[in-house]
Amino acid sequence: MAENPPNTSEKKAVGLGIETVEVSNSDLSREGSDPELARARLTRTTTVVDYDVDLAEAAEEAEKEMSFKNAIIADKRLIWYSLGFSGTIIMEGYGFALITYLFSFPVFNKKYGEFDVVKQDYEIRYIWKVLLPLVAQFGSLIGVFLCSFLTSKFGYKYATMGMLVLLAATICVTFFAESVQMLSIGFLLQGIPWGVFQVASPGYASEIASLQLRPILTTWTNLCWVIGQLMASAIVKGFQKYPGDLSFRIPFALQWAFIALLLIIVFFAPESPYWHLQKKKGTNQVQNARLAIKKIVRTGDPEKVEAKLALMQHAIHQERKKQAPDAPGFKGKLGRFVGMFRGVDARRTEIACMAWLIQSMCGSSIIPWAPKLFEGAGLDPSQALSINIALPAAGILGTLGSWGLMRKWGHRAIYFWGLLVMALLLTGCGLASLAPDSIAGWIAGGILAAFTLIYDLTIGPVCYSIVSEMPSIRRRAQTLSAARGTYLLAGLINHFLTPKMVGSDSDSWNWGSKTGFLYAGICAIAAVYTFYRIPDTSEISTRELDILFQHKVKSREFCSQRAKDLDEDLQNRWSENRIFPVAQP
Incomplete structure (x- = not known):
């Protein structure tokens, strides 16, 4: 281990990318012995809408562990809305x-x-x-x-x-x-x-x-x-x-x-929450997505609404980390259409x-x-x-x-x-x-x-x-x-x-x-x-599929565990320089 440990950094997942906030070891020592509390106090305020990564990953695991019977009970509204479209x-x-x-x-x-x-x-x-x-x-x-x-x-x-x-x-x-x-x-x-x-x-x-x-x-x-x-x-x-x-x-x-x-x-x-979250302008889109999820989640439970919203934002964030840009020479929707044949x-x-x-x-x-x-x-x-x-x-x-x-x-x-x-x-x-x-x-x-x-x-x-x-x-x-x-x-x-x-x-x-x-x-x-x-x-969750495709895993080897093994964020979070998500205000 190096004599002078490197500065740690706080990594905040946001709707349109990653924001890194540098926090030195000396700053941490001045704030007290609890590094998580110190990082929370020293985090810069930002107008960009953020989400809680831990909450998103907990929601992802909860969906995987939920029984089919409980899923039906929890998502009765979702079923009826989907059946209407189908x-x-x-x-x-x-x-x-x-x-x-x-x-x-x-x-x-x-x-x-x-x-x-x-x-x-x-x-x-x-x-x-x-x-x-x-x-x-x-x-x-x-x-x-x-x-x-x-x-x-x-x-x-x-x-x-x-x-x-x-x-x-x-x-x-x-x-x-x-x-x-x-x-x-x-x-x-x-x-x-x-x-x-x-x-x-x-x-x-x-x-x-x-x-x-x-x-x-x-x-x-x-x-x-x-x-x-x-x-x-x-x-x-x-x-x-x-x-x-x-x-x-x-x-x-x-x-x-x-x-x-x-x-x-x-x-x-309700409209698809993903559609609201994909809109480029205005933080109101996050609130619109939240309202859409409230109509989907049973009884509109606020905790479940926030968990599902964080999960969707986390999936979008994972996708955009390594997504190929729109095709050069094409703009707007045509660029996105041509871009689906790239990368x-x-x-x-x-x-x-x-x-x-x-x-x-x-x-x-x-x-x-x-x-x-x-x-x-x-x-x-x-x-x-x-x-x-x-x-x-x-x-x-x-x-x-x-x-x-x-x-x-x-x-x-x-x-x-x-x-x-x-x-x-x-x-x-x-x-x-x-x-x-x-x-x-x-x-x-x-x-x-x-x-x-x-x-x-x-x-x-x-x-x-x-x-x-x-x-x-x-x-x-x-x-x-x-x-x-x-x-x-x-x-x-x-x-x-x-x-x-x-x-x-x-x-x-x-x-x-x-x-x-x-x-x-x-x-x-x-x-x-x-x-x-x-x-x-x-x-396999939406975010895990992104990981598997981004790492070019063979079709015969697709599985949830392989996605976890390749999840760079998960590996970094438990590395020597541990990263903690910033809690939602």
Whole structure:
């Protein structure tokens, strides 16, 4: 040890960086024998908003140690608010499923289709089977990239409310449509709010959720999608024999009632506290974040509010220590958007994009087209619609089961093994084409129901959890937009190819259940990527994820303990020159 010990320093974590206050040993001796008290007295006053590091770390440990039951009791308000935002995905799932389900609707085909000499019945032309889902996806793509601007400018709450109002207006176009061209315009416009919902919902859930509830609230998004599909399937089946055009117009109109309910829930929900803390100007943003947290925390307990606020500030501080700057030559939001492909954020963006790409290309695109696949395998339209109801029902059971599975297995393991099992099931679906026509459709239907169950037990819900946890706090909206944009671009390819593969009319390839072979191969390739690149983020806090990515830890080595070993602040705090956080005034 040196003869003259070096000066110690007081390190204060602040909202926008680190403030170091030098305190000499002689100053400490003049103030008394208690070094902590001496540092507190000698600390300079500052106008920068600070937070208590010890309080933040205690809150982080408390979240990890809290049981799932206690987390539900403590965060009842948080759950309801998050479910309100995720409920917007029901609108998306319902609307997208309605487009393809109605293609098996005789009255709908007669209204907007043409007489097909091969089938000797009315059928929507192949070009419109492609274009109607395609324009909806294109509208969603617009909404996805608008979401980054809207949520940064107005926040998750008001961006979501504005899009719900827009969706209610655009439904009028499809409800009163007299031609397939007008339908396409309506679906294009509806796709824009759907795209915003796709990013805003998981983003909001991941920001307000506690560590124990984060997997549930982010994967609930997938359940909402499945609920939307189930509603569309059941309603189309229920109105199949309803006379006249109202048989397919009423399913469009029912969306208005649900929009009204969601508007009420979102209106009373608080804005994400992280959104307030990320605002550059004014210390009032910290107070606004505190008020938002008060609405989230049960009974608004002041101590719990301050602990959660400190935890969020600590996570932002950790992220900004080694975050790559915005891309040179670009300013403002464009600079932040380009910046997500640089430095530490590049890897996080890649994983988020690939996780959603895998979800899109693993065979899930067959599910909305299942009635057509069943028809191609030998079932009549009524039988196809009947067995189709089993698919979203299996999806709901799968998603509910995934919540228990994620508490036992990590996200990475579930993703990997889910892809392998799905590859086997899709191979079985393809082999069903070798069975006699009288039973081939039922075999393919049973296998596809099992595939849907496994998909919604693994890839479907877990993808939302992985993607929502990957981005850094500052670039969350931009990264989620890029990832969802990747998903939608892959969806455009699916919308061109899937109708060709599963269709049975003169414009299609008539592959039927053989389509399973293609997607089985894709699942096998995706499993290899998952093994090497996708980390396990379960039970790892937002701040610990920042540490692991900043130190370029291999995906197979991600864990909370590894983050603690690499935590420089924690190591410095217990070094010879011990550092003490300044208590809040």
